[in-house]
Amino acid sequence: MNSALEIVNFVFDTQIVPTQNTPPTVSLKFTAKRYRNKAGQRLDPADSALTLLFVHGVGYHKESWEPCIEVIFQHFNADKAKAKLTEIREAWAIDWQDHGDAALLNRQALRARGDQGIQPNELAVALSTFVNSPHVKGHILVGIAYSLGSAGLLLSVGNGTGNAQTYCSLVLIDPIVLTKELYHNDLQYQATSKFLIKGAKTRRDAWPSKDIASAWLSKRFPWSGWDPRFLRSFVEHGLEQTPDDVRLKCDKKHEVSSYSPSEGIFEAAKAFSRICHNMPIHVIWGETPDLT
8 A cells, every 4th residue: 555645543333233133232343444645634624625435345345445545646646736626635444344354353243143244224324323423523525335335325325324414425336226126127137146145155265375365366256357456455454364374354154145135225226316316426337347
């Protein structure tokens, strides 16, 4: 990561959304990183300065966004005229409660609830906790989410718990957000869901070392098609070192349950239809249509 950026780690407390087997008193943590420009960081940013909030997709982690965050800061640092028009105050990236560093902190609590994966409505609770925290009080937020993270972001805003007035816009990248009717009537969506579930169930999740993991991943789909910076980030931050090997921080069981169709995906579509009347939403589809 670029040393020109100041990076600080944070841990937040939030509640588990109650499930059939889990009392609402059991709490989960989520982790976050804040990125600021070391050079010329203003103590009193302009009223129009933006704070970018990044939300990853299933199976990833907050550091997945670091290559993108680095490019954004470089872009505005290089183009002074553009920087005057739109100032970036800071950027944040958060981990889902069962992904990345948060998965390690919550391991026992997740097991206590039967190792059920985090659903979009639970991610929405974490996002709402963050947006309503003192760290971004008075900030103008741009919410940026990838894949199923888009559903969590939309739910946090559309259900009124995310302090929607704070956001000036949303950016959704390859969003997994659709109506129940579309899912049940479109065989392509159903096939994609089954493909992701099967892949998560059967994929390898442990290696003797990070070097071996990197070599193995770089030769297989989907990792072989990734930008090298993204793959390095996945190996560095998506895997944990144990006494015997390195393995995925996000448990495969959680990934499988997150890929399964849920009411959160369908409710996010309804939230989208409400939010788009009040703020701009920009949807980006990947150049390579490998899944969606």
